[in-house]
Amino acid sequence: MSLSSSEIHPVAIARTPFAEKFAIPRQPSLAPAALSRIELVAPYNQPEALQGLEQVSHIWLLFRFHGVAPDNPQSPRLRVRPPRLGGNQQIGVFATRSTHRPNGIGQSVVKLVAIEGTSLIVSGADLLDGTPIIDIKPYVPYADCVTSAENGIASDAPLPIEVDWTEEATRRAADEAQRLGEDVKAVLNQCLAQDPKPAYQKPDPQREYGARFWDLNVVWHYPCADRLTILRIELAASR
Structure with a gap:
C-alpha cells in the first residue's frame, strides 16, 4: 500500500x-x-x-x-x-x-x-x-546499537575535504551568526567538508557552486581536488 x-x-x-x-x-x-x-x-x-x-x-x-x-x-x-x-x-x-x-x-x-x-x-x-x-x-x-553490524557499501564515514574561507566570507559568517543566533561557520564547515558536488564532476577552479542555508546564499569553488574555498555569503532573495 x-x-x-x-x-x-x-x-x-x-x-x-x-x-x-x-x-x-x-x-x-x-x-x-x-x-x-x-x-x-x-x-x-x-x-x-x-x-x-x-x-x-x-x-x-x-x-x-x-x-x-x-x-x-x-x-x-x-x-x-x-x-x-x-x-x-x-x-x-x-x-x-x-x-x-x-x-x-x-x-x-x-x-x-x-x-x-x-x-x-x-x-x-x-x-x-x-x-x-x-x-x-x-x-x-x-x-x-549493533556492534557487529557490517555494510560493505558504506563501511566508514566519508573522508572530509579541507574548507578554506576568504576574509570577506569569514567576516560575513560572524555577522550572520550574531543575527541568526547560530554557529554559521561551524555548520558550513561541517556540511561543505563532505564535498556536496557530484562525485563524477572534476573540480574546476573557474566554476562556482552555491547552496542556501537559512536565508543565506553561500558560494564556493574548488581550487583543487581535495579542498574548497568559501568565497562569499549573501542574503538570499526572498521567496
Whole structure:
C-alpha cells in the first residue's frame, strides 16, 4: 500500500538550516553544529506527548522526503545511483538510503538537545526545511546499537575535504551568526567538508557552486581536488 492511500499523517514539521537539497549532509550526525527544531502539529502538539523524553539523549525521526518528486508507483525505481559509489554505479534501491523510494520514507537518528514546550531542539539532522515528520521514537542503545553490524557499501564515514574561507566570507559568517543566533561557520564547515558536488564532476577552479542555508546564499569553488574555498555569503532573495 502506498503512503498516499494510507492514514499516516505528519506529527511534526522540521525547521532546519537547509533551505534546499544541495549540500544537506548525506547522513545524520555528520554536521552536529546544525541545530533544528521539530515542531509538533495538531492534534499532537500537547506537552504530554513528550512526557518522559527528557530521559532520552537521542531520538529516531521517521519522515517523508520533502521536495522530492514521488516515483510512479506503476513504474517504481528499483535501481538507483548512490553518491557514495560515485553517482555512476547502479544498485538496488533497498540497498541504499536514496530519496527515490516507493513510499518516500526516511529515518534519521539525531541528538536531543532540549525540549521547548511542544518542540524538540535536535542536532545533526539531515532534513530539508519543512520536512514532515511522521513519527518520533526514542533511541534504545541496547537494541539499536549493533556492534557487529557490517555494510560493505558504506563501511566508514566519508573522508572530509579541507574548507578554506576568504576574509570577506569569514567576516560575513560572524555577522550572520550574531543575527541568526547560530554557529554559521561551524555548520558550513561541517556540511561543505563532505564535498556536496557530484562525485563524477572534476573540480574546476573557474566554476562556482552555491547552496542556501537559512536565508543565506553561500558560494564556493574548488581550487583543487581535495579542498574548497568559501568565497562569499549573501542574503538570499526572498521567496
